[in-house]
Amino acid sequence: MRRLRAIRRAARHVLRAEQPIVLMYHRVETLAADPWELAVTPERFADQIALLTAARRVVPLSWLAGELAAGRLPRHVAAVTFDDGYGDVFRNARPILEAAGCPATVFITTGALGSRAGFWWDILSRILLQTPALPERLDFSLEGTPRQVRIGADGADRMAALFELHALLRPAAPDARDAALAELAAGAGTDADPRDRDLTMTPDQMVAMASSGLIEIGAHTVTHPPMTALGRDAQEREVADSRRRCEDLLGHPVTGFAYPYGDHDAASVAAVARAGLTHACSVEPRPAGRGTDPFAIPRLLAADWDAREFRARVLAHG
Ligand SMILES: [Zn+2]
Structure with a gap:
């Protein structure tokens, strides 16, 4: 009986291992305080990317989204994403990704791009x-x-x-x-100004980051609102304007989107599709599976975890 249970458990694990996982990062930086678990230190990020690329074939999100849209579930793959467009993704994550040959997608909040306002x-x-x-x-x-x-x-x-x-x-x-x-x-008794290390990347940095083809750019709205708090027209503007700004800078099409805070409803999905985008990411923490909607691709948060915790909380999924 115990043996049978162990076999079932192993089988379940093997089946799960075939499901694609999409990781969600925001920042690669060493922070004094990080209540939202947005940052992974550069050292830990390098370790996580080494573990991930050893365990999985890391593919561009746009490729994975195309497979999901076609009803296919590629085996043993992972995709890496970053939300918001922080400057430290350019400074600290990009060199590590390039050294590892690891593809990634960076979703840009275009109203904040190159701004000194901070989040x-x-x-x-x-x-x-x-x-x-x-x-x-x-x-x-x-x-x-x-x-x-x-x-x-x-x-x-x-x-x-x-x-x-x-x-x-x-x-x-x-x-x-x-x-x-x-x-x-x-x-x-303090000021409301952002600190330099919390600023976003510049438009030039975004373009430079995408130039090798390893890192793709996606849209993440103009002002980073919770989409469901907006009416239909405002949702469409946030999606379409952020996409257009990215495309104008890059000079090539942008096809992916991530909902700020993961917040979305049927009108948000419709706005993304109407803007001509082909896929969008949510923040539901699970692997992709059969029937995953390409306009609500689930993602696993990758926080500042050591190798043991990263294996247990990310690689054990999917
Ligand atoms: Zn965001």
């Missing part, structure tokens, strides 16, 4: 987690409504406050969010 979630987490002393409460207003968030004595509730504010600010209009961040920063 709001990085500014928020710096205010909350990296300001030495915070008051017990921060007051601010959002879209005309007065708000407050509890930080607790000696910052005891910093992390809870961070998650509460993230949920509140995520669907807000960019201007309203920036105004709220400025108030929060003033209350915390």
Whole structure:
């Protein structure tokens, strides 16, 4: 009985190993605080890519999406993706990928490309987690409504406050969010400016990164909104404008898209298809399988894990 169970377990593992996996990264950088698990250190990233390329055939996402769209499930393959377009992907990830000959796709938030504005979630987490002393409460207003968030004595509730504010600010209009961040920063005794290491890559860096053909570029909206908070027209604009900006810079077609925060609905899928894109990534943490919709390709988060944890949490999948 036990033997039979072991055989079944092994068979299940073999079957799973045939399912394609798509990895999701954001940053390759060493950060003081990383509440959203966005960053992998360059050393660990090099280790993870070595493990991945040894265990799987790493293919371009666009190729895998074409196979899925044709109803085929290629065996023992993986694809690597990055969201947002951080500068450290150009500085730190690109050399490692090129040395390993590992294909990857970078989804660009085009409104942030080359901007000095930074991403709001990085500014928020710096205010909350990296300001030495915070008051017990921060007051601010959002879209005309007065708000407050509890930080607790000696910052005891910093992390809870961070998650509460993230949920509140995520669907807000960019201007309203920036105004709220400025108030929060003033209350915390700091500024709401981004730090250099948190900035996005420049348009020239994006083009240079894609020039070897190993790294492909995908679109990730203009302003990084949760898509389902937008009406149909606004969703279409975010998709089509970000795609066009990438294509204008690259001079060749862009076919892939990733939903910000993974957030999407039927209207988002329709917007992606209408813009002429052929595939899109979600953030559902599982391997691709038979029946995977090319417009909602699931992805596994790859966080700052050592070899043992990377094997268990990524390579054991699929
Ligand atoms: Zn994103």
